[in-house]
Amino acid sequence: xxxAAEAIHASLMLRAETETETETETETETETETEAExxxxxxxxxxxxxxxSGVGMLLMLLVWGGLIALGIWAVARLTRGSGPAQPTxxxxxxxxxxxxRFASGDITAEQYAEAxxxxxxxxxxxxxxxxxxxx
Numbered sequence: 001x002x003x004a005a006e007a008i009h010a011s012l013m014l015r016a017e018t019e020t021e022t023e024t025e026t027e028t029e030t031e032t033e034t035e036a037e038x039x040x041x042x043x044x045x046x047x048x049x050x051x052x053s054g055v056g057m058l059l060m061l062l063v064w065g066g067l068i069a070l071g072i073w074a075v076a077r078l079t080r081g082s083g084p085a086q087p088t089x090x091x092x093x094x095x096x097x098x099x100x101r102f103a104s105g106d107i108t109a110e111q112y113a114e115a116x117x118x119x120x121x122x123x124x125x126x127x128x129x130x131x132x133x134x135x
Contacts, residue, residue, distance in 0.1 A: 094119055095116075095119060098112065098115050098116060098119065
């Protein structure tokens with residue numbers, strides 16, 4: 001009888017070890033599958049390497065760059081006309097320049113009269129100069 005009891009005991013021990021190993025293998029497989037599913041769901045499959053992440057990063061840079069450029073353009077466009085009015089520059093004729101210089105006191109009455117005669121094509125004696133005759 002002792003032999004039969006030992007055989008039953010050995011059989012039960014073997015069965016318990018087999019069940020423990022099976023449970024451990026099943027738990028390990030389940031954990032590995034769960035980790036793989038989480039990695040795929042989180043977008044970190046293959047540690048984020050490969051074409052997918054490079055293209056995504058490039059597209060993100062393009063989108064942000066475009067938005068920033070659009071914002072700068074919009075601000076520049078909206079604020080362009082709101083600054084101080086810029087004076088329009090008109091070209092003065094030689095006579096207007098002479099009149100302005102005389103009025104501001106830069107030249108004397110004699111200098112003004114002489115320069116005016118030269119501009120009108122007359123000499124200081126009142127006769128036309130050679131420039132006014134055309135030849």
